[in-house]
Amino acid sequence: MSNPKKEVLLKIEGLKIQGFTDDVWIDIIKGVDLILHRGEVMGLIGESGAGKSTIGAAAMGYARDGTRIAEGSIEFDGMELTTATQVERRALRGSRIAYVAQSAAASFNPAHKIIDQHTEGPLQYRLRKRMEAQEDAMDLYQRLRLPNPREIGFRYPHQVSGGQLQRAMTAMAMSCRPDLIIFDEPTTALDVTTQIEVLAAIRDIVDQFNTAAIYITHDLAVVAQMADTIKVLLKGEEVEEAATEEMLEAPKKDYTKSLWAVRSFQRPQKARPADGSEAVISVKGVDAAYTGGAKVLDDVSFDVCAGMTVAVVGESGSGKSTTARVITGLLPPSKGEVLFKGEALPPSFRDRSRDQLRQAQMIYQMADTALNPKVRISDVIGRPAEFYSGLTGAALKQRVDELLDLIELEPSQYYNRYPPELSGGQKQRIGIARALAAEPAFIICDEVTSALDQLVAEGILKLLDRLQRDLDLAYMFITHDLATVRSIADEVVVMKNGQVVEQGPKDEMFRPPHHPYTDLLLSSVPEMDPNWLTTLLEERGVDNIGEAARTGQRAP
Amino acid sequence: MDKLLRLIGQRLGLGLLTLLVVSVLIFSAVELLPGDLAEAVLGQAATEETVAAMREQLGLDRSAPVRYLEWLSGAVVGDFGNSLISGERVSDAISERFSNTLMLAAYAAVIAVPISILLGIMVALLRNTLFDRVANVMTLTSISSPEFFLGYILILYFSVKTGWFPAIASQMGDTSLGDYLYRTFLPALALVLVVTAHMMRMTRAAIINLLASPYIEMARLKGVSPLKVIVKHALPNAWAPIINVVALNLAYLITGVVLVEVVFVYPGIGQLLVDAVAKRDFAIVQACCLIFAATFILLNLAADVGSILTNPRLRHPK
Numbered sequence: 122m123s124n125p126k127k128e129v130l131l132k133i134e135g136l137k138i139q140g141f142t143d144d145v146w147i148d149i150i151k152g153v154d155l156i157l158h159r160g161e162v163m164g165l166i167g168e169s170g171a172g173k174s175t176i177g178a179a180a181m182g183y184a185r186d187g188t189r190i191a192e193g194s195i196e197f198d199g200m201e202l203t204t205a206t207q208v209e210r211r212a213l214r215g216s217r218i219a220y221v222a223q224s225a226a227a228s229f230n231p232a233h234k235i236i237d238q239h240t241e242g243p244l245q246y247r248l249r250k251r252m253e254a255q256e257d258a259m260d261l262y263q264r265l266r267l268p269n270p271r272e273i274g275f276r277y278p279h280q281v282s283g284g285q286l287q288r289a290m291t292a293m294a295m296s297c298r299p300d301l302i303i304f305d306e307p308t309t310a311l312d313v314t315t316q317i318e319v320l321a322a323i324r325d326i327v328d329q330f331n332t333a334a335i336y337i338t339h340d341l342a343v344v345a346q347m348a349d350t351i352k353v354l355l356k357g358e359e360v361e362e363a364a365t366e367e368m369l370e371a372p373k374k375d376y377t378k379s380l381w382a383v384r385s386f387q388r389p390q391k392a393r394p395a396d397g398s399e400a401v402i403s404v405k406g407v408d409a410a411y412t413g414g415a416k417v418l419d420d421v422s423f424d425v426c427a428g429m430t431v432a433v434v435g436e437s438g439s440g441k442s443t444t445a446r447v448i449t450g451l452l453p454p455s456k457g458e459v460l461f462k463g464e465a466l467p468p469s470f471r472d473r474s475r476d477q478l479r480q481a482q483m484i485y486q487m488a489d490t491a492l493n494p495k496v497r498i499s500d501v502i503g504r505p506a507e508f509y510s511g512l513t514g515a516a517l518k519q520r521v522d523e524l525l526d527l528i529e530l531e532p533s534q535y536y537n538r539y540p541p542e543l544s545g546g547q548k549q550r551i552g553i554a555r556a557l558a559a560e561p562a563f564i565i566c567d568e569v570t571s572a573l574d575q576l577v578a579e580g581i582l583k584l585l586d587r588l589q590r591d592l593d594l595a596y597m598f599i600t601h602d603l604a605t606v607r608s609i610a611d612e613v614v615v616m617k618n619g620q621v622v623e624q625g626p627k628d629e630m631f632r633p634p635h636h637p638y639t640d641l642l643l644s645s646v647p648e649m650d651p652n653w654l655t656t657l658l659e660e661r662g663v664d665n666i667g668e669a670a671r672t673g674q675r676a677p
Numbered sequence: 678m679d680k681l682l683r684l685i686g687q688r689l690g691l692g693l694l695t696l697l698v699v700s701v702l703i704f705s706a707v708e709l710l711p712g713d714l715a716e717a718v719l720g721q722a723a724t725e726e727t728v729a730a731m732r733e734q735l736g737l738d739r740s741a742p743v744r745y746l747e748w749l750s751g752a753v754v755g756d757f758g759n760s761l762i763s764g765e766r767v768s769d770a771i772s773e774r775f776s777n778t779l780m781l782a783a784y785a786a787v788i789a790v791p792i793s794i795l796l797g798i799m800v801a802l803l804r805n806t807l808f809d810r811v812a813n814v815m816t817l818t819s820i821s822s823p824e825f826f827l828g829y830i831l832i833l834y835f836s837v838k839t840g841w842f843p844a845i846a847s848q849m850g851d852t853s854l855g856d857y858l859y860r861t862f863l864p865a866l867a868l869v870l871v872v873t874a875h876m877m878r879m880t881r882a883a884i885i886n887l888l889a890s891p892y893i894e895m896a897r898l899k900g901v902s903p904l905k906v907i908v909k910h911a912l913p914n915a916w917a918p919i920i921n922v923v924a925l926n927l928a929y930l931i932t933g934v935v936l937v938e939v940v941f942v943y944p945g946i947g948q949l950l951v952d953a954v955a956k957r958d959f960a961i962v963q964a965c966c967l968i969f970a971a972t973f974i975l976l977n978l979a980a981d982v983g984s985i986l987t988n989p990r991l992r993h994p995k
Contacts, residue, residue, distance in 0.1 A: 223891075231990065232914050242900065246900075277990075
């Protein structure tokens, strides 16, 4: 067999894609070239707005609603997609080029069973009969190490967990044995521990069938595990492209270097005050349950001291956000109490005084949905200032200006604007200003950086750090991103299934020995080393590479 | 399934409660009308003595709550009393008229519901094309014209000018089903024209609303054809709003068709109600109103259950 990786499968030249905004067509992809060989995996990385997904869709000859392919050529296995008819292009999709979307939970149709969606492609292209297609689906489920592979397909999407769905979607992409799969941020919505399983499964299956892939992500460490070559994009243009190892070791362009260096921010760790002064917030033996549901918090206790940051980490469903709801009084605990500077707070926010309410504020994950799009910035920030401090007129205006200054936004420029006019990072800053407007002693930051690009996220972390020093704030930082923990936390609380499994100062937490769960969590965070996944899987005793040999290759 | 039954039970109970409140409202509204039956019947001959005697005879001299309870206890077992004018039993007077109305409503619904859903699917598929616009303008025109006007137009073209269908749908009696369908075609068509636009536009909107969903994009990227994307991937998730608007229109077909009945001289319950109001035959008015309220409540309940049954998350819990 000649080297299959030398045969060109996809060739994109001078691709320009335009988007329709404000009644004009604007270039969103400004002339990108791309060559992908058979069996090769290319990582496309960049921040949001770089055009990664748009290029991924274009590789299928698909332009999303409101976009059009304006110029350039897309040649897939000798076929020019830009001039092909709708029907010709459609015939490639699913059969020769498949797509794996970011959120499997949203991309599986809630009305149909998983296996029926899986077999839709093979049946439509008359590649297999229904029973054969189902057998094949079960076979793929097994290769992707889904539990109960013979049964899981007959469930509806909402009956299956996110990580399993993502693997089922990868299986679905494989259903017609395509030559090329577009992976569009397939693990972004998953917990680190689940991400590993999905990454391993994807790499496995791509190896087994020698499928070429375009792997789109903003996570460098992830792309380092998956790709043979990496292409860096910025605002619709290519920055540079190189083989993975070369790219990681010696990036040429400044932008790439800045991406690589992004998690350099780390502030010195603070210890608790030696005088034994009271914690700002102290959670004591809290149990909580939602109405009619099982217990979601079980004997949770931790303290947050003034001027310090406590990071609460754990997988989704571990009770991090529920703890925040108990502290703010949105969910009264069934047992235990929350103390503010040594005084017990009433369990429900309804019974708390205005002064008690002002002391604990929240900043949310999705600044987009947490800000009312129809309210001016001046009112977003002004209302809590008015409500808690009774400021009006000129004094209120001055206070809003002060707050905008604090979050490093020029007051005169932002005062009269509306949230949708701002970028993601600016919106998150407004969210911070709104929390500060109440002059709190304690702020709960609920995944505040997870929806942001890394450079922007770093800016937000630095801002929060400066504010903490200037205003002596205590933070509770809810996150599943351990890199964030490393850069900003003083103490760490690890939660699982509603219980605190381990807590302590950060440097202790990042140094063995750990509770096994902490260990699992820490070791699951992808590292830039391209061999990290392989090594880790070997350590954990999953023979990733051997499985292909064991199950054998199946011809499509 | 148990959960569903419990839910239906709860809704039914709530519906009964609503009905009780409605019965109070109906009864008090009728009480508030100036003048009563005794005065109306006696007309010019109403002297104080005759009116008082008439009231006593009709039982109108007792207090309102007493009469309400009496009426209610009868209504619960289907006895709405006797017509105050003809002395006929109200249930007899109503039952024939009501079944006529139900027949006509069913006739119109059997045509209108499939047509509007099909049209809705087609305009969703061909959205923003000429077909979409033409369908929109035509259905909007038909919904914007008063239904009696539509009725007269239909009569003018299909009855007077061409003579294809009878203009009057009143001769009932022992007709065969075919004959019935032929006679009542024009009123049914008028009703179809009135209700189609609403249902079609809701179907279109419900489907188009879903076209931006990731799972629709996924289906497209799997190479599924545009028609299948809509029928197989969007429609099953769009049923809830469609079912609700269908239920609302069915309720309209039963309770809101007075004008069409009058135009085509169709002996339905709407006509009966209008006559009864004119003659102050309150026993019939109250019974009709209660039946209309029950219709609305039942159809809304059916819509709720339908929405639940089409939602896979509720049908197949974790």
